[in-house]
Amino acid sequence: MKQYEKLQALGQELKDSHQGPMHVLDVGAGHGAEEYSPFFAEIADHYVGVDPDEDIIQNKWIDERHHMPAEDFAKKHEAAVISGESQNFDLATAIYVWEHLPNPTEFLSSVAEVLRPGGTLLCVTPNGLHPFGLGSKVLAKFDLTDKVLHKLRPDEIDHYHFPVVATQNTPKGVKKAAMEAGFSKAEVTLHDEPEVFMPYLPQRLHFLPKIYSKVISLLRLKSLSGTLIIKLTK
Numbered sequence: 001m002k003q004y005e006k007l008q009a010l011g012q013e014l015k016d017s018h019q020g021p022m023h024v025l026d027v028g029a030g031h032g033a034e035e036y037s038p039f040f041a042e043i044a045d046h047y048v049g050v051d052p053d054e055d056i057i058q059n060k061w062i063d064e065r066h067h068m069p070a071e072d073f074a075k076k077h078e079a080a081v082i083s084g085e086s087q088n089f090d091l092a093t094a095i096y097v098w099e100h101l102p103n104p105t106e107f108l109s110s111v112a113e114v115l116r117p118g119g120t121l122l123c124v125t126p127n128g129l130h131p132f133g134l135g136s137k138v139l140a141k142f143d144l145t146d147k148v149l150h151k152l153r154p155d156e157i158d159h160y161h162f163p164v165v166a167t168q169n170t171p172k173g174v175k176k177a178a179m180e181a182g183f184s185k186a187e188v189t190l191h192d193e194p195e196v197f198m199p200y201l202p203q204r205l206h207f208l209p210k211i212y213s214k215v216i217s218l219l220r221l222k223s224l225s226g227t228l229i230i231k232l233t234k
């Protein structure tokens with residue numbers, strides 16, 4: 001199964017066990033993505049998006065747009081819940097957002113605030129123990145991310161780039177941040193899909209992620225997989 005298929009399977013499981021209208025929030029929604037936005041739009045009775053980036057204005061899948069960080073949205077939403085204009089969410093997603101967070105615990109606390117008790121947050125993020133995750137961390141530390149991305153993905157960087165800080169994006173870091181933020185359960189699935197990393201490499205090096213994947217599978221080093229698929233329960 002591919003990463004977005006696993007994400008959708010988790011979403012479907014939650015939908016199947018949910019009774020009544022489903023309120024879904026996409027945190028860091030951006031302009032949305034074909035790979036997951038139509039699916040969540042389909043299972044949601046009300047689909048809300050939050051993002052400090054103005055791309056959210058173009059997100060065609062969500063019913064309600066909030067152009068601000070999750071931390072500000074949590075405060076605004078609390079007031080709307082108190083006045084009866086809104087209600088807390090059953091499900092939130094943060095897809096390829098974690099690696100951009102300087103303070104994951106603060107972010108998760110804000111998401112926890114807008115979820116109902118028993119509500120779920122699903123995240124997908126690169127594993128900080130994979131060479132891609134480690135490389136991103138080193139590049140961010142030396143402020144070289146833009147330079148390297150400019151070389152590898154010149155078309156993308158000008159209109160689609162968010163600073164990577166890659167804090168605590170390891171299974172242990174995720175669980176620690178989730179508990180600090182008030183979630184009661186944290187489940188992290190390690191997923192390895194070479195195709196995810198190929199676009200970051202020149203064509204002639206596209207074989208590398210495939211070899212890497214085979215090697216970690218042979219040596220049973222699952223902890224070095226490329227992606228974390230995260231399910232946090234409040």
Ligand SMILES: C[S@@+](CC[C@H](N)C(=O)[O-])C[C@H]1O[C@@H](n2cnc3c(N)ncnc32)[C@H](O)[C@@H]1O
Pocket residue numbers: 027028029030031032033050051052053068069070071094095096097100101107162
């Ligand atoms: C790599 S993009 C992913 C966008 C979309 N989820 C997707 O998968 O195509 C990361 C997004 O996270 C957003 N983001 C970063 N920090 C955030 C925060 N504190 N609250 C909400 N969104 C945030 C960025 O503005 C950006 O749109």
